[in-house]
Amino acid sequence: MDEARGIADMDDSIALTSDIVLVLILLAGTVLLFVREWLPADVAAILILVVLGLTELVPPEILFSGFASNAVMAIVAVMILGAGLDRTGVMNSAAKLIMKLSNGSEAHLIMTLSAFAGVLSAFMQNPAVAALFLPVASRVSSRTGYPLSHLLMPMGFCIILGGQMSTVGNSPMILLNDLVASINRNLPQGAETLQPYPLFSVFPVGLGLFVLGLLYFRFFGKYLLPEADKQSVTPSRTETYFEQLYGSSGEIFELEVQSGSPLIGVTVLEAESLPGVPIILALQDAGQARLAPPGDQAIGRGARLGMLGSREQLQTFAGAYNCKLEPRLVQLEALFNPARSGISEAVVPPGSRLIGKQIGELRLRRRFGVSPLSVTRAHEVMREDIREIELQAGDCLVFHSTWRDLMEHAHEKDFVVITDYPKDEQRPQKLLHAATFFVLAFGLALIGHVPVTLALFAGAAGMLITGVLSPDEAYKAISWKTVFMLACLIPLGSAVDTTGTAAWVAQGTLGYIGSWPEWGVQLALAALTSIAALMMSNVGAAIIMIPMAVNIALAVNGNPTAYALIAACAATNNFLTPTNAVTAMIAGPAGYKGSDFLRAGVPLTVLYWLASVFLVRVFY
Numbered sequence: 001m002d003e004a005r006g007i008a009d010m011d012d013s014i015a016l017t018s019d020i021v022l023v024l025i026l027l028a029g030t031v032l033l034f035v036r037e038w039l040p041a042d043v044a045a046i047l048i049l050v051v052l053g054l055t056e057l058v059p060p061e062i063l064f065s066g067f068a069s070n071a072v073m074a075i076v077a078v079m080i081l082g083a084g085l086d087r088t089g090v091m092n093s094a095a096k097l098i099m100k101l102s103n104g105s106e107a108h109l110i111m112t113l114s115a116f117a118g119v120l121s122a123f124m125q126n127p128a129v130a131a132l133f134l135p136v137a138s139r140v141s142s143r144t145g146y147p148l149s150h151l152l153m154p155m156g157f158c159i160i161l162g163g164q165m166s167t168v169g170n171s172p173m174i175l176l177n178d179l180v181a182s183i184n185r186n187l188p189q190g191a192e193t194l195q196p197y198p199l200f201s202v203f204p205v206g207l208g209l210f211v212l213g214l215l216y217f218r219f220f221g222k223y224l225l226p227e228a229d230k231q232s233v234t235p236s237r238t239e240t241y242f243e244q245l246y247g248s249s250g251e252i253f254e255l256e257v258q259s260g261s262p263l264i265g266v267t268v269l270e271a272e273s274l275p276g277v278p279i280i281l282a283l284q285d286a287g288q289a290r291l292a293p294p295g296d297q298a299i300g301r302g303a304r305l306g307m308l309g310s311r312e313q314l315q316t317f318a319g320a321y322n323c324k325l326e327p328r329l330v331q332l333e334a335l336f337n338p339a340r341s342g343i344s345e346a347v348v349p350p351g352s353r354l355i356g357k358q359i360g361e362l363r364l365r366r367r368f369g370v371s372p373l374s375v376t377r378a379h380e381v382m383r384e385d386i387r388e389i390e391l392q393a394g395d396c397l398v399f400h401s402t403w404r405d406l407m408e409h410a411h412e413k414d415f416v417v418i419t420d421y422p423k424d425e426q427r428p429q430k431l432l433h434a435a436t437f438f439v440l441a442f443g444l445a446l447i448g449h450v451p452v453t454l455a456l457f458a459g460a461a462g463m464l465i466t467g468v469l470s471p472d473e474a475y476k477a478i479s480w481k482t483v484f485m486l487a488c489l490i491p492l493g494s495a496v497d498t499t500g501t502a503a504w505v506a507q508g509t510l511g512y513i514g515s516w517p518e519w520g521v522q523l524a525l526a527a528l529t530s531i532a533a534l535m536m537s538n539v540g541a542a543i544i545m546i547p548m549a550v551n552i553a554l555a556v557n558g559n560p561t562a563y564a565l566i567a568a569c570a571a572t573n574n575f576l577t578p579t580n581a582v583t584a585m586i587a588g589p590a591g592y593k594g595s596d597f598l599r600a601g602v603p604l605t606v607l608y609w610l611a612s613v614f615l616v617r618v619f620y
Contacts, residue, residue: 013507014500014503014504014507016504017499017500019057019499019500019501020499020500020501020504022055022057022499023057023495023496023499023501024501026048026051026052026055026057026492026495027492027496027501027544029048029051030044030048030492030536030540031535031536031540033047033048034535034536034537034540035535035536037355037356040351040353040481041350041351041481041485041537042351042480042481042482042484042485042488045484045485045486045487045488045489046484046488048488048489048492049063049064049066049488049489049491049492052491052492052495057495057499058491058494058495058498062491062494063491064487064491065490065491066486066487066488066489066490066491067487069178069486069487069490070177070178070451070452070453071174071175071177071178071486071490072483072486072487072490073453073457074168074174074452074453074456075125075171075174075482075483075486076478076483077441077453077456077457077459077460078123078124078125078128078168078456079125079128079477079478079479080460080463080464080469080474080477080478081123081124081437081438081441081456081459081460081463082124082125082128082129082132082477083469083473083474083476083477084434084437084438084460084463084468084469085132085434085435085438086132087426087427087430087434087468087469087473088426088427088428088430088431088433088434088435088468089426089427089428089431090431090434090435091132091133091135091136092426094116094133094136095136095139095140095420097116098112098113098116098136098140099140099143099144102144104144106144106146106150107218107221109140109144109146109151110150110151110154110155110217110218110221111154111214111217111218113133113136113137113140113151113154113155114154114155114157114158114213114214114217115158115214116133117129117130117133117155117158117159117162118158118159118161118162118210118213118214119162119165120132120133120162121158121159121160121162121163121165121169121170122162122163122165122166122169122203122206123166123168123169123438123442124168124169125163125168125169125170125171125482126159126160126163126169126170126581126582127349127479127581127582127585129159130156130159130416130581130582130585130586131416131585133155133159134152134347134416134418134585134586134589135417135418135419135420135421136420137151137152137155138345138418138419138420138589139420142420147227148589148590149225149226149227149590149591149592149596150221150225151590152586152589152590152592153217153224153225153586153590153592153596153600154213154217154221154225155586156582156583156585156586157213157217157575157600157604158210158213158214158217159582160572160574160575160580160582160583161206161209161210161212161213161608162206162210163206163572164202164205164206164209164210164569164572165200165202165203165206165207165210166199166200166202166203166206167197167198167199167200167201167202167452168199168452168456169206170538170572171482171486171538171539171542172538172539172541172542172546172568172569172571172572173202173568173572175486175490175493175539175542175543175546175568176197176542176546176564176565176568177196177197178490179490179493179542179543179546179547179564180194180196180197180546180564181196182490182493182494182497182547183497183546183547183550183560183564185498186497186498187554188554191554191560192560194550194560194561194564195561197561197565198448198452199442199445199446199452200446202565204615204618204619205565205569205612205615205616205619208611208615209569209608209611209612209615212607212608212611213604216603216604216607220603224599224600224603225596225600226592226593226596251308251309251310251311252281252306252307252308252329252336253278253306253307253308253309253311253314253325253326253329254304254305254306254307254325254326254328254329254330254331254332255304255305255307255314255317255318255323255324255325255326256302256303256304256305256323256324256326257299257300257301257302257303257304257305257321257322257323258301258322258323258324259301260322261301261321261322261323262321262322263299263303263321263322263323264299264300264301265298265299265300266298266299267295267296267297267298267299268280268283268293268294268295268296268297268299269295269296271299272295272387274321276313276316276317276320277317278307278308278309278313278314278317279307279308279309279371279373280293280305280306280307280371281306281307281308281336281371281400282304282305282306282332282335282336283297283299283303283304283305283306284303284304284306284331284332285297285298285299285300285302285303285304286300289304289331289332289335290335290369291306291335291341291369291371291400291401291402291405292364292365292368292369292370292371292400292401292405293365294363294365294366295363295365295366296366304330304331304332305323306329306332306335306336308373335402339422340402340403340404341400341401341402341403342400342403342421343373343398343399343400343419344370344398344399344400344401344406344417344418344419344421345396345397345398345399345417345418345419345589346396346397346399346415346416346417346418346419347394347395347396347397347415347416347418347584347585347586347588347589348391348392348393348394348395348396348397348414348415348588349393349413349415349416349581349584349585350393350579350580350581350584351393351413351481351482351581352391352393352413352414352415353414354391354414354415355391355392355393356390356391356392357390357391358387358388358389358390358391359372359375359386359387359388359389359391360387360388362391364399367409368401368405368409369401369402369405369406369408369409370399370400370401370405370406370409371399371400371401372386372397372398372399373386373398373399373400374386374397374398375389375391375395375396375397375398376395376396376398376588376591377392377394377395377396377588378587378591378592378593378594379591379593393578393579393584394578394584394585394587394588395588396418396588396589397415403421403422406421407421413479413481416585418589427467427468430466430467430468433462433463433466433467433468434463434468436462437458437459437460437462437463437466437468438459440458440459440462441455441456441458441459441460441462442455442456442459443455444458444459460474485537485539486539489539489540489543490543492543492544493543493544493546493547496543496544496547496548497547502547502548502550502551503551505548505551506548506551506552506555507551507555509524509528509548509552510552510555510556514555514556518556518558519613519617521552521556521558522558522562522563522566522613522616522617523609523610523613525545525549525552525563525566525567525570526566526567526569526570526573526609526612526613527570527609528545528570529541529542529545529549529566529567529570529571529573530570530571530573530574530605530609532544532545532571533570533571533572533573533574534574534576534577534579538571538572538574538580539571541570541571542567542568542571545567545570545571546564546567546568546571548567549563549564549566549567550563550564559620561620562616562617562620565616565620566612566613566616569608569612569616570608570609570612573605573608573609573612575597575600575601575604575605575608576597576598576601576602576605577594577597577601578592578594578597583597
């Protein structure tokens, strides 16, 4: 291919129009909204959609087409399929198999866990796989004694890498075909139509990247992974957990509120603000006992309080507030039975409604039946004035609750429970049904006679019909925030292409790199897309950069299909910060710091650029 091809092959210089200026302003605003996080990501996407409509950059008749797109519907189906597998307890079997195959070796354990998670990520969305495997990693860590920080980073990175092995593994890959269809409608005259990507057409590229990740941690992991000072979580006696993991020596005591106690008539919230008060875990009043009593519940005469603290602290508190300190649990013993209740940890994922709010205003005990005990952020454990703590993405919350309350709210997308706790509602008898319809869905898609989205919904329908999931459980399994964000941003990608913005930016970019060899242009495209993903989200980067990649390919007489795939792969290349949905979920439980991600992520990012470009050039 002639090195002078870049600019010479372009028919005419593309003029900067008012529509292009509007789109550029909107793109800048989009980046700003995602970076500054002034609005939740889904709300920002809705705002962008409204602006696209009001400025008529996207015609009204296709403005809401994203809600009916194959990409969005495929994500919905994949979420339901994943929930069906989880409901049948398949992850418990996975944990046993992983420990058996690892044969007691930490290196084998890391590789086995990462391989299992990475392979599954080819069939499910990356955050869903991370949510499924966090409890598995926690269980494996607690049973083997290997640090959780040695397990989660290889597992998380391989989940991201494994998502490249199919066109339903992550959001950029799912969006790829929809964006290609939109680009085809606006190709210049004489340009060849881009062919869609079948389900596993990207498998060779994704497999190569996945194997790269496994080998990277197999040979260099001991130099890259941090030393752990925090072990994994296992449901246990509350006082033992706190003593071992949080340095807080204490026990659970039962106190009876005596006549004349200043606590009578005081709410739980008011009692918690008293000086020197231990942690209130349970309250029995008027014959009704419950863990995690709501803050507005009043304490009556004769009430029983279940409190966590040292014996000296409880004795001082009982004397000051006229309470009788029982020598052991009497009426509250059943509440604190480890088979019924205990400690759990949950991580706050990106996009959670909890982010930016103080724990006190969230009313977690009333809404979810859980008592927040502490917050871990990086290596800092915060136990004092916990109600005043403003939550951030990646924070790890420690809860005390009944397992039933935890199970009922474990589907909430605002926090992901990472503790392996007893679940009453698992349906192991439906495992064969779930596996059959999961395989059937991807088998139909692989054959190619049935559209991928229809094949996935066939599997989801089968799980619903056979009772693997109830309709309510299926609805709860869907992350509507993700659905709205994708559906609202898809028209932005259309505007980038139809207004000529992608071609205009491609023209400007080629002014600097147009004389480079083609592999250099592709490497620059991969780097620019990764930078865009770091600045905003992988969804936003894919929607903006894939149309630009196709225009660059047309300008340099390259293969548009290859360039679009490079951009889609690069949009997922975020190993440097805990801002990716997967890296944010593993950061808190493992206590990773920003420097930990940089140490392991910088070499892998560079290797990823080189490998993705090489593999695409070989197979495309």
